Amino acid sequence: MAEAGIKHTSNLLANQGYIADPNITMGIFLAQKLQRPLLVEGPPGVGKTEIAKVLAKANNTELIRLQCYEGLNAEQALYEWNYQRQLLALKMMESETLSIQQKEDFIFSKDYLLERPLLKAITREKPPVLLIDEVDRADEEFESFLLEILSDWQISIPELGAIKATHIPQVIITSNRMRELSEALRRRCFYLWIDYPSFEKEVEIVQNKVPEIDKKLGEQICQFMLNLRQRKLDKVPGVAETLDWARALAALHIDHLDKKIVEDTLGIVLKDWKDIRETSLSLSELLDQVGVTSKLH
Amino acid sequence: MKRQTNLSANLIAFCRHLRQHDFTIGPSEEKDALQAIYLVNPFDTTDNFELCLQATLCRTPFQLHQFPKLYQNYWKELDQAVNSKTTDKEEKAQNTQQSQKQPSLQALKSWLYGNKNKETIETATYSDGGFGSVTEQVAFSSGEMKEVFQLVQKLVQKIANRRSRRYKMTKKKAILDIKKSIRKNIVRNGEIVDILYKKKKKDNIKVVLLCDVSRSMELYSRFFIQFMYAFHSLFPKVETFAFATALHHISKELNKTSINKSLEEVINKIPDWSGGTKIGASLQQFNETFGHKYLTSKTLVIVLSDGWDTDEVDLVGENMKRIHRKALKVLWLNPLAGSGDWQPEVRGMKAALPYVDALLPFHNVDSLRTMVNSMRL
Numbered sequence: 001m002a003e004a005g006i007k008h009t010s011n012l013l014a015n016q017g018y019i020a021d022p023n024i025t026m027g028i029f030l031a032q033k034l035q036r037p038l039l040v041e042g043p044p045g046v047g048k049t050e051i052a053k054v055l056a057k058a059n060n061t062e063l064i065r066l067q068c069y070e071g072l073n074a075e076q077a078l079y080e081w082n083y084q085r086q087l088l089a090l091k092m093m094e095s096e097t098l099s100i101q102q103k104e105d106f107i108f109s110k111d112y113l114l115e116r117p118l119l120k121a122i123t124r125e126k127p128p129v130l131l132i133d134e135v136d137r138a139d140e141e142f143e144s145f146l147l148e149i150l151s152d153w154q155i156s157i158p159e160l161g162a163i164k165a166t167h168i169p170q171v172i173i174t175s176n177r178m179r180e181l182s183e184a185l186r187r188r189c190f191y192l193w194i195d196y197p198s199f200e201k202e203v204e205i206v207q208n209k210v211p212e213i214d215k216k217l218g219e220q221i222c223q224f225m226l227n228l229r230q231r232k233l234d235k236v237p238g239v240a241e242t243l244d245w246a247r248a249l250a251a252l253h254i255d256h257l258d259k260k261i262v263e264d265t266l267g268i269v270l271k272d273w274k275d276i277r278e279t280s281l282s283l284s285e286l287l288d289q290v291g292v293t294s295k296l297h
Numbered sequence: 298m299k300r301q302t303n304l305s306a307n308l309i310a311f312c313r314h315l316r317q318h319d320f321t322i323g324p325s326e327e328k329d330a331l332q333a334i335y336l337v338n339p340f341d342t343t344d345n346f347e348l349c350l351q352a353t354l355c356r357t358p359f360q361l362h363q364f365p366k367l368y369q370n371y372w373k374e375l376d377q378a379v380n381s382k383t384t385d386k387e388e389k390a391q392n393t394q395q396s397q398k399q400p401s402l403q404a405l406k407s408w409l410y411g412n413k414n415k416e417t418i419e420t421a422t423y424s425d426g427g428f429g430s431v432t433e434q435v436a437f438s439s440g441e442m443k444e445v446f447q448l449v450q451k452l453v454q455k456i457a458n459r460r461s462r463r464y465k466m467t468k469k470k471a472i473l474d475i476k477k478s479i480r481k482n483i484v485r486n487g488e489i490v491d492i493l494y495k496k497k498k499k500d501n502i503k504v505v506l507l508c509d510v511s512r513s514m515e516l517y518s519r520f521f522i523q524f525m526y527a528f529h530s531l532f533p534k535v536e537t538f539a540f541a542t543a544l545h546h547i548s549k550e551l552n553k554t555s556i557n558k559s560l561e562e563v564i565n566k567i568p569d570w571s572g573g574t575k576i577g578a579s580l581q582q583f584n585e586t587f588g589h590k591y592l593t594s595k596t597l598v599i600v601l602s603d604g605w606d607t608d609e610v611d612l613v614g615e616n617m618k619r620i621h622r623k624a625l626k627v628l629w630l631n632p633l634a635g636s637g638d639w640q641p642e643v644r645g646m647k648a649a650l651p652y653v654d655a656l657l658p659f660h661n662v663d664s665l666r667t668m669v670n671s672m673r674l
Contacts, residue, residue: 029336091487
C-alpha cells in the first residue's frame with residue numbers, strides 16, 4: 001500500500017512532466033503524508049520552484065506564492081487593512097448615528113482585510129500549495145516570524161482575534177543558499193537537495209518538455225550543458241537554460257549543433273558577459289568534447 | 298556498540314550514531330523517522346528504507362553527503378561503527394608540530410612573556426616612510442594602543458549604525474507613517490490629529506576577520522593581533538580566524554580580559570604561525586567549515602593579508618567568489634598597499650581582487666585611521 005503511495009506520487013509528478021529521482025519522490029511523499037514543510041535547496045535553475053507548481057497542478061489546487069526579498073516584513077506576508085476603503089466607508093457613515101465602537105467593528109471586518117500570501121494559504125477551503133520562494137533572500141527576522149506560522153498554523157489579528165488554519169497547506173520552501181538558514185527552520189522542515197541532473201535525466205527532461213526537438217540534437221544539447229557546467233563559470237546554467245535553448249533551436253528547425261549556431265545562441269544559455277566571452281574563445285574545444293567536431297568542417 | 302534487536306530500538310541507536318557525527322536529531326526527528334517507516338513500509342526494498350531515513354533525518358547538504366557512508370557503517374558494518382576517538386598517532390603528530398614551531402613564534406612568545414609586567418607594549422609595525430625592512434620596526438606605545446582602541450571604536454560605531462531597509466516607529470519627527478497614522482486616527486473619522494513617524498532600524502551587522510599570520514606577514518602580526526583584540530573587546534558580533542597553511546578559529550582566545558593572555562592563547566592555538574601561506578586552502582576551509590554559519594548578507598568580511606600565496610592560485614579566486622557572493626561586503630586590508638608604487642601583482646591578490654569591495658592599506662595606526670575615516674558601509 002505504501003509502495004503504491006510512493007508510486008502514486010511518482011506518477012503524479014511524471015504526469016505533469018516532472019522527472020523526479022527516487023529521493024525527490026520520497027521527500028515529497030513524506031512531506032505530504034506527515035504534513036511537514038519541504039525545504040528544497042540547490043543551485044539556481046534545477047527545478048526547485050517547479051516542484052510547487054507541479055504539486056499544485058497535480059493535486060488540482062491553488063498555488064500561493066510568497067516571493068521573498070530583503071526587507072520583506074510580516075505585513076507584506078500576512079495581511080494589511082485596506083485603509084483607503086476604510087476612510088471612504090467612514091466618510092459615508094458620517095451622517096449615520098453610529099457609535100465609534102460600531103464604526104470600528106464595521107471597518108475592521110474581513111471585508112476590509114487585504115489577505116497576503118500566508119493568510120490566504122491558511123484560510124482556503126481546499127488546502128493549497130504554499131510556495132515560499134528564495135527564503136534566503138529575506139532577513140533573519142522574517143525567518144523567525146515564519147517559524148511561528150509554520151508551527152502554530154494560526155495568525156493573530158488584534159482587531160479580529162486568532163485565525164486558525166482551515167487546512168494545513170502543503171508548504172514548499174526554496175533556497176539558493178545565498179545565506180545559511182537557521183537550524184530551527186531546518187528542523188521544522190523535511191529537506192531536499194536538488195543538483196544538476198545527470199546526462200540521462202536531462203535528456204529525459206528535454207524530450208519530455210520539448211517533444212518537438214530532434215532526439216540527436218537533444219542529446220547534443222545535454223552533453224554540451226554537462227561539459228559547460230564543469231567549467232569555471234560565474235553563472236552556471238541550469239535545466240531552465242537547457243530547456244530555453246532546446247525550445248529556441250527547435251523553433252529554428254535546427255537538427256544538430258555546430259559552431260555558428262552555438263555562437264549565435266550562446267546568450268540563451270549563459271547570462272554573464274565574461275562567461276560568454278570565455279566560452280566563445282574555447283568553443284571548438286568544447287564542441288570537440290561534445291563530439292560534434294565533424295560538423296565543423 | 299551493542300547490536301539492537303528491534304526496529305525502533307535500532308532506529309534510535311542509529312539516530313544516536315548520527316548525532317555523534319554532528320547531526321542535529323532530537324525526539325521530533327526520531328518520531329518523524331518512525332512514522333515515515335510506518336508509512337513507507339520499506340522492507341521490500343532496502344533502497345526505500347535508506348531514502349526514507351535520509352528524507353527525515355538530513356537537513357543540510359553536508360548531512361546528505363555524509364548520510365550514505367554513516368548508513369553503511371551502521372547497518373552493514375556495525376562492528377566498525379564505533380565511537381572513533383583521537384588516536385595516539387594524531388596526538389604525537391600534534392606534539393611534533395608544537396615542538397617544530399618557527400623561531401619567530403618563539404620570539405613572539407618571548408616578547409609576550411618579556412612584557413608581561415611592563416606598562417608599555419611593543420608591537421612590530423612599519424613606519425610611514427618605508428616597507429619591507431625589519432629595521433624599520435618601531436615601538437608601539439601604550440598611548441598608541443589606546444589610539445588603536447579609539448579608532449576601532451569609531452569603526453565599530455560605523456558598523457553598528459548601518460541602517461536596515463526595515464522601519465520602526467519613533468516619537469521624534471522623521472518619516473511620516475501614513476498607514477499607522479490613519480489607523481490611529483480612524484476613531485476620529487479619519488481626521489489626522491495624531492501623526493506617527495517611522496525611521497529605519499539599525500542593521501544587525503556581523504563581522505568576520507580573516508587574518509594571515511604566515512611568514513610574509515610576520516612584521517605586522519603583532520599590530521594585527523592588537524587590532525583584532527580591540528575589535529573583540531568593543532564589538533560582540535565578531536568572529537576571527539587566523540591562517541597560514543591552515544585555518545584556526547581564534548575568537549575564544551581573543552575574548553580574554555588582557556591582550557597578553559589572548560596572545561598567549563592565540564600562539565598556542567596556531568602551530569603554523571609564521572609558516573608557509575596557503576590562502577586558497579584556508580579560505581576553502583573557512584567556506585566549507587564555517588561559511589554556512591557565519592556568512593550571511595549581513596556579514597562584513599575583513600581579510601588582513603598581503604596576498605602572497607604558495608598554493609594553487611585558482612583556489613583563492615574560487616573561494617573569494619563564494620565569500621563575496623554570500624557576504625554584505627568584503628574588505629581586503631593589505632599591509633603592502635600603502636607603498637606608493639605598489640601594485641596588486643602577486644598571484645593571490647590578483648585572483649582575489651575581482652571579489653573585493655575595497656582594497657585598503659593597513660600597516661600602522663595612520664593607515665587604520667585612514668581606513669576608518671574612508672569606510673562606507
